[in-house]
Amino acid sequence: MKTSTVGIVAPQRARFEEPLTLACGRVLATYELVYETYGTLNSARSNAILVCHALSGHHHAAGYHSADDRKPGWWDECIGPGKPIDTNHFFVVSLNNLGGCHGSTGPVSINPNTAAPWGPDFPSLRVRDWVHSQARLADLLGIDCWAAVVGGSLGGMQAMRWALLYPQRLRHCVVIASALRLSAQNIAFNEIARQAIQADPDFAEGHYLTHNTLPAKGLALARMVGHITYLSDDAMANKFGRDLRSGSLELGEEEIAEFQVQSYLRYQGSQFSGSFDANTYILMTQALDFFDLAREYGDDPVAAFRSAQCSFLVLSFSTDWRFSPSRSREIVDALIAADRPVTYAEIEADEGHDAFLMPIPRYLALFTAYMQRVRGDC
Amino acid sequence: MRLDLTHIQRWIEPGSRVLDLGCGNGEFLQRLAKERQVRGLGLEIDPDKITNAVSRGLDIVEQDMDAGLDNFPDQSFDTVVMAHALQAVHYPDRVLEEMLRIGRQGIVTFPNFAHWRCRLYLGSRGRMPVSRFMPYNWYDTPNIHFCTVTDFEALCEERGIRILARDMVGNTLRRPLLASAWPNLFAVTAIYLISR
Structure with missing residues (x-):
């Protein structure tokens, strides 16, 4: 176990009894979300960070589940004491999204109507469904406004959707190696x-x-x-x-x-x-494919971002060809045109899209510098 | 704080929107934010300077001016500042035009290559001047487009750019008179407030 770690963590489970109407029109009567938290929520409840996971991610973002765990959580490079998302100062919430397979309600869960696993009959989900369910988790934890919503790749799409759907509920939006929507090649x-x-x-x-x-x-x-x-x-x-x-x-x-x-x-x-x-x-x-931030804003990302009220950090990596720097530039240019506060950098890195998970010195230094500003706004 | 930045500040309205091209470590923007409550955005390409500026709580976009500024909408800023970068861009004339497309007004500062010390250095030694203010050798310098006070004003005239105000900084604070009277000879740094 490394020294600068959040240590041994245990997942928690929240059950939601209020029905959730999904973007596809179907309704989930009840559902559960599995999540982990790191750090301590301050008395003003103003230091909470939501971490949104990517395609194959889950709630276990940092620390270890047991002393014999060989590998820490998937974003341990960025979450922990003295790391960019510094758990000495922030209260970090990381969940497994609805539809996931690591404990939150999804295709492997039992469908209460049939008493069999949902399987392919689980409702189709959009990024906004995750955002709405995350907002309910925030309600449950007593968090009115996130200090920041943070995500890489598909996680960055959730962070951007948060900024549009709940503009009053986040002060900063951190979008790493992401895009406004997928290309035909994606x-x-x-x-x-x-x-x-x-x-x-x-x-x-x-x-x-x-x-x-x-x-x-x-x-x-x-x-x-x-x-x-x-x-x-x-x-x-x-x-x-x-x-x-x-x-x-x-x-x-x-x-x-x-x-x-x-x-x-x-x-x-x-x-x-x-x-x-x-x-x-x-x-x-499919949720990735269907995501299109500006679709209902007349396909105009500038119009979309006008409804955001937070500040943005956008980061890309030079060799990422899945969501290349030019895709991040589209986000940045729309934010500039919408007169939203934005910071952007293209990090030189050999690791491609995966770079957002790697301890690249410039990436960590810049991310840390921005998160200190987030801390100042808490 | 570099001297020319202190001069610039009074031309910037409190609470206005400022774009700083080549903002370096953000010292100037930070001061404007504090003393003028501006909403600032800095452009920079040096990774360490970007991190430094972000740690001051500033918004910085990594972007190379030489690759164009067409992602900035027309008249989207009150003031566009370019301090000591005019001589380092590929097409200074195009950047000036872009500054005045993006901003209501522009503020430009540059080292005056016709300062008497430069002239003396070049005249007596026959070599490109190297000094405390211009510490680079000709073959390895970011400064690829040096110009003089007279050159700059001629370009403004040619492009229909209005000079609203100018400030000439001499080599010491005690001798501003020489620099104002004969800027092309005595100004070390030229500072211009321009508009369309």
């Missing part, structure tokens, strides 16, 4: 991922839990495709190059050579398929 990659899952015979049209099967191969393949888009060409070249794991490329060698990158991707795929639900993956990728 959607295309998500579609390949979904097709990989749906083409697996064990998917059983989404009813694998009741059929006692798991579309592990399809989900692994989906993750492999996604994973490639998270890394940059340079990052893959540096990490694997054309190194062989087995066999040889010498003439006269009959054994088929296997590259390191092949075995790495297969390992990533199989790890993921053992810990993630296929229906959740489909649901989350």
Whole structure:
């Protein structure tokens, strides 16, 4: 266990009995959200930070679940004592989103009407559904206004939606490696991922839990495709190059050579398929595809951001090609035109989209500097 | 605080919106925010200066002026400031035009290359001046477009840019008279308030 950590944390569970009308028109009568908190809420309840997770994230963002845990939470580089989101000063709330598969109500939960898992019948979700459910969690925790809502990638989309739906309830919005909406290429990659899952015979049209099967191969393949888009060409070249794991490329060698990158991707795929639900993956990728911040503002992001009242920090990474710096610039330019306070930087990094999870010195320094300002506004 | 920034401050209305092109570590914007309650935005490209400026609580956008400013709407700021950066951009004339498209008024400061010390250095040694104010060798300098007070005013004339006020800073505070009387010879730094 590293020293600058929030230490051992335990997830908590909140149950909501008030029905939630979803963007698709369906209603969830009751639901549960699993979340973790780090740090202490001050008496004015003004130092709370909401962390929104990305596609495959969950509530366990920092610290360890037990002393033998090998790996900390997914954003431990940025959350903890002395880190950018400094738990000596902030009270951090991190939840598993509705529709997730790490404890919050989702496709693997039991549908009270059928007493069977929801599976593919779980309602389709939009980013705004997550925002509304997060607002109810804030109500429950007694947080009227977040000091900041923070997220990377899909998490950044939630943070931006917060700024439009609940302008009075956040003072700062931190949007990292995100975009106003997906491009055709982004959607295309998500579609390949979904097709990989749906083409697996064990998917059983989404009813694998009741059929006692798991579309592990399809989900692994989906993750492999996604994973490639998270890394940059340079990052893959540096990490694997054309190194062989087995066999040889010498003439006269009959054994088929296997590259390191092949075995790495297969390992990533199989790890993921053992810990993630296929229906959740489909649901989350659809929420990504459907997100379009400015759609109901006449497709004008400037008009959209005019309803925001918070200050924004927008960050991008030079080799991120999933949500490239130019996608972040679209956010920044719209904020400038809407006369909203905005800070922006493009961080030089080799790691591609995944850079937002990495301890890159300039990234951490700038993020820390901005969060000190957030602290000053608490 | 550099001398020219102190001069600029009085031309900026309290509570107005200020864009600072090449804001460095944000010292000036911070002072304007404190003393003039302006709503400021700084543009900068140096990573360490950006972090420094953000730690002062300022809004900073990483953007290279040489790549254009067309993401800023027309007349979206009251004042656009460019302190000691005119000589470092690729197309100073285009940046000036952009400043006055984006802002109601512009404030420009630059080192006057026709100051007598520069002339003496160049005249006597026949080499590009290197001094405390211009500490770079000609082959490795951010300053690629040095100009003089007379050059700048000629450009403004040619482009129909109005000079609303000017301030000439000599090499000591005690001798402002020489700099005002013969700016092209005695001004170390020229400061202009311009508009369309």
